[in-house]
Amino acid sequence: MPDLPQNPDTTTTRPLRLGVAGPVGVGKSSLIATICRALAEELEIGVITNDIYTDEDARFLRSAGVLEPERIRAVETGACPHTAIRDDVTANLLAAEDLAEDFAPLDLVVIESGGDNLTATFSPALVDAQIFVLDVAGGGDVARKGGPGIGRADLLVVNKTDLAPYVGVDVEQMVRDATAARDGRAVIALSRTDEASVTALRSWVLGVLGHYRDGVHVAQDPGPMAPHFHAEGEEHDHEHEHSHAH
Amino acid sequence: MSAPHPFSVAMLLADARLPGGGHAHSAGLEPALLAGMAPADVPVWLRGRARTVSLVEAGTAVVTAHLLSHPPVGTSAQTHLSAVVDAWAARTPSAALREAAHLLGRGYRRVARSLWSHRPPVQALEAWTGPLPRAVVLGAIAAAAGLRSEDVVRLTVYEDAQTAAAALLKLEPLDPLAPAQWVLEACAAAEPHVLRVAACLTPEDIPASGAPQNEGWAEAHALLTQRLFRA
Numbered sequence: 001m002p003d004l005p006q007n008p009d010t011t012t013t014r015p016l017r018l019g020v021a022g023p024v025g026v027g028k029s030s031l032i033a034t035i036c037r038a039l040a041e042e043l044e045i046g047v048i049t050n051d052i053y054t055d056e057d058a059r060f061l062r063s064a065g066v067l068e069p070e071r072i073r074a075v076e077t078g079a080c081p082h083t084a085i086r087d088d089v090t091a092n093l094l095a096a097e098d099l100a101e102d103f104a105p106l107d108l109v110v111i112e113s114g115g116d117n118l119t120a121t122f123s124p125a126l127v128d129a130q131i132f133v134l135d136v137a138g139g140g141d142v143a144r145k146g147g148p149g150i151g152r153a154d155l156l157v158v159n160k161t162d163l164a165p166y167v168g169v170d171v172e173q174m175v176r177d178a179t180a181a182r183d184g185r186a187v188i189a190l191s192r193t194d195e196a197s198v199t200a201l202r203s204w205v206l207g208v209l210g211h212y213r214d215g216v217h218v219a220q221d222p223g224p225m226a227p228h229f230h231a232e233g234e235e236h237d238h239e240h241e242h243s244h245a246h
Numbered sequence: 247m248s249a250p251h252p253f254s255v256a257m258l259l260a261d262a263r264l265p266g267g268g269h270a271h272s273a274g275l276e277p278a279l280l281a282g283m284a285p286a287d288v289p290v291w292l293r294g295r296a297r298t299v300s301l302v303e304a305g306t307a308v309v310t311a312h313l314l315s316h317p318p319v320g321t322s323a324q325t326h327l328s329a330v331v332d333a334w335a336a337r338t339p340s341a342a343l344r345e346a347a348h349l350l351g352r353g354y355r356r357v358a359r360s361l362w363s364h365r366p367p368v369q370a371l372e373a374w375t376g377p378l379p380r381a382v383v384l385g386a387i388a389a390a391a392g393l394r395s396e397d398v399v400r401l402t403v404y405e406d407a408q409t410a411a412a413a414l415l416k417l418e419p420l421d422p423l424a425p426a427q428w429v430l431e432a433c434a435a436a437e438p439h440v441l442r443v444a445a446c447l448t449p450e451d452i453p454a455s456g457a458p459q460n461e462g463w464a465e466a467h468a469l470l471t472q473r474l475f476r477a
Contacts, residue, residue: 053473053474054471054472076270076476077474078271078416078474078476083269084269084270088269090266090353091267091270091353
């Protein structure tokens with residue numbers, strides 16, 4: 001049985017908040033443009049970007065012409081994109097509230113994290129669900145390396161599959177590695193030029209939105225860091241207290 | 247559960263790790279540097295803020311705390327809030343700075359609602375539908391937690407200087423320990439004014455010691471597209 005929503009007065013009426021995280025250059029902005037393009041007909045969407053220098057990603061999305069420019073807002077993160085999606089989500093939360101109010105009724109607010117490393121994931125205090133993005137050009141072995149986003153984001157996207165032949169990556173193997181690292185959670189091998197993959201992404205977003213609206217979606221926290229090994233070979237993931245220093 | 251000592255509450259509020267949205271702000275530093283202020287002038291600029299804009303903010307918080315702690319008979323908390331918000335706005339002519347303060351105020355309201363929701367000074371904020379600057383929300387928290395007025399002033403001065411000092415490390419190459427010294431110097435520069443500001447009782451008492459150059463820089467900064475910080 002799913003947990004009851006924590007804020008029943010807001011969760012039923014506010015738009016679904018979807019986070020998009022992943023390393024620099026994997027195509028997060030492009031993925032958001034793809035989502036907007038695929039769903040613009042049926043959903044009212046707003047986007048918040050968290051670039052290091054305020055509005056680079058926002059300008060990319062505005063120039064992509066997939067949404068009215070006013071629905072794409074940049075939020076300053078004080079050079080701490082990781083903090084802004086996890087340790088102190090205030091700025092993004094306020095921006096999401098404002099966007100939802102200014103363009104009510106919105107169905108979906110997509111929040112793009114500033115490009116960070118493999119450890120950056122969204123707090124469930126900010127987003128209801130999150131996509132972690134990798135690309136084939138970053139290397140076929142990245143999915144195997146794991147991390148909280150790769151392992152436990154609601155969806156892992158392996159992006160730019162059209163580049164695989166040029167960078168010598170076996171996409172099927174990369175997806176198999178990712179699926180294994182994720183205990184069967186969703187993985188989509190995406191290229192914006194591959195219609196079937198875009199359809200799969202579209203269906204996933206609509207599926208999450210449906211569950212959210214039905215009140216059966218429970219936000220998951222991928223966790224702040226990856227499980228790691230100590231010299232004595234003990235693995236843990238920081239969900240329990242322990243006395244040794246890091 | 248017993249209440250924490252007010253000093254502990256002051257430390258919590260002064261700690262940048264408190265999730266109130268402050269990390270996206272530079273307390274006027276990025277606007278100043280982008281406008282051409284030399285990084286070498288940051289220490290003296292910090293001392294200048296400590297004796298001017300910080301005292302406007304501090305006085306606003308002190309008066310809010312006083313009015314919400316001791317409401318005179320026959321007046322509602324909303325009337326008090328309205329008067330103090332107006333007094334603060336009149337002393338903060340830059341729309342960009344007021345907007346940034348309102349954002350910080352919203353962040354602080356989330357903190358206040360989460361930690362002191364059962365206290366009347368914080369409940370008084372809930373009935374207020376408009377934006378509130380951070381200094382007013384700080385005042386409500388101070389009243390809720392029993393902070394001394396002098397410490398509200400010192401907290402405000404410290405927080406402003408430390409916010410700028412932390413932002414400086416993201417904007418200019420330097421030894422991270424250097425700004426710590428400048429923060430203490432800014433606090434010392436404000437010290438002769440602490441008791442005077444702590445004694446403010448009415449909105450009219452709030453110091454009108456703004457810094458017009460900072461206001462102008464903030465306005466110019468708000469028009470830029472390439473920023474690390476909100477203000």
